[in-house]
Amino acid sequence: MIDLSVLLGSGLRLKNPVMTASGTFGYGREYEPYLELNKLGAVVTKGLSLLPKPGNEPPRIVETPCGMLNAIGLENIGVEAFLSDELPALKAAQATVVVNFFGETIDEYEELAEILDQETGIDALEINISCPNVKAGGLQFGTDPRMAASLVTAVRRRTSLPLITKLSPNVTDIISIAMAVEAAGSDCVSLINTLTGMAVDLQSRKPVLANITGGLSGPAIKPIALRMVHQVARNVNIPVIGIGGISSTNDALEFLLVGATAIQVGTCNFVNPAITAEIAAGIETFLHESSISHISDFIGSLQLA
């Protein structure tokens, strides 16, 4: 028997390292025709806010080489509707549930953390810090180590659930942000969120997206994500979750090799809705063929000369 389970901080054991990336897996239920949710390490929900959010005007997406830009604008049904309409199905499927959430002020993050903390059936929280802080003139929480740390400190006080902080790659030094949120009490970090990009239409001379800019995701960002995961994993003592362009078992293994304890698959769920289950099975096959009985023996085993 191969042990695929991984520990994300003290409180959260996943049966395997394959998670879904927020915003690419709906609220989980939509994928039930394609796979068994309880075969995944964890299901990470679409990012929730206190109140429902309508999101941006269309066009919201455009394909780019080996990837896509999105400016969905964090559209979601709000925490209340999630708890009443969506969480029961996830519980019934016996999925490990990670709720991703965000706010526009620290107060909003705190209130959300408190609400989610009181629910049963939620196994961990993932804080999306790639959001504008309206009280700081719209500067993103995730772009400044001090602001990121004070947000995590505030949320930490409101919940005993395992806390994952999801980092933005649109920064000069992601290591300093990771270290700051570790010191503030985050149990894990996940990275990367999307990279800000843009597409224009030569004929109309207009931006393709109504929002002008959007977040780049998909295989195009994998080398950047891999580099950032590698750097962060060497500089923090908490588990790191690798995200960015994973489209195959080998991609997932590469992130584990450079030090990710778990991985999340995003955009490629759109292309193949069964891909997370296939990658989980693929990792098991790989370990079996490599005669590795515990996945922890493989994680971070990168050979640096």
Added chain:
Amino acid sequence: MFLFPSTVLQLTELTPDTFRIRLSSPENFARQFIPGQFVMASVAGPSHLDPLLKRPFSICRLRPDGFELLIKVVGRGTEILQHMAIGTLLSLHGPLGNGYPVNVIGKDRKIMLVAGGIGIASIISLLDYCLEAAYPLKNINLILGARTSSELLYIDEFRQLTEKGLTLSIATDDGSRGHRGLVTDLVSRQLQNNAENNPIILSCGPLPMLTALGKLAVEASCPCYLSLESRMACGFGVCLGCVTRNKTKDEKHPWVKVCHDGPVFDAATLQL
């Protein structure tokens, strides 16, 4: 709905930039299919990362060994498909979305089918359904629009059906066949001539045409269903990329998903 590998069985060029592709499907595919539904199709072999996303195409026609798509080349993905070798395996997902409301169309009802350009792919699935279900052809009015006569597809087949009662009208932008001008000119004329016996309108085509048609239908108080297009990443309701504004929703949350709530919508609910 299925997620399946599909073999390219046949590829036929119809005009320099349109082709028909016949694809294999799982056994129960036809049984699940409702006219107006679509598939998401990979445009490159498995494990190719570019182009990454699947593309949406209306299921045009069911065939004993699978189904056909009718495709117009507009960019990289459709161009790759155009040159696909017979036997190539594609990755498919479907049938997806809600089709036309076939169960509410009574057999004694006048039906107006309006197709603009490659929108004919979706309309053919509906026409096939009507033929199969033995709708009287004398109640069906097919109105086709294209830029020029050489872009009118399947015209001989439609002409044969006129001998059995189908009414066929054509508009081309350059007047090379039928009315010179827009399909909506024809629709508006026919609605005026038949004001006492309103048809149900079902349509697929470019957005400006659908918008004009929806407005005409609302003015004439005709029931009208429009099949919309949108940029899609997933095709099954999870990316929220394909939304369009809908009047029946509250103002704070005005969106419906074209892939999951459509692609066919009641024109009265759309912000036209």
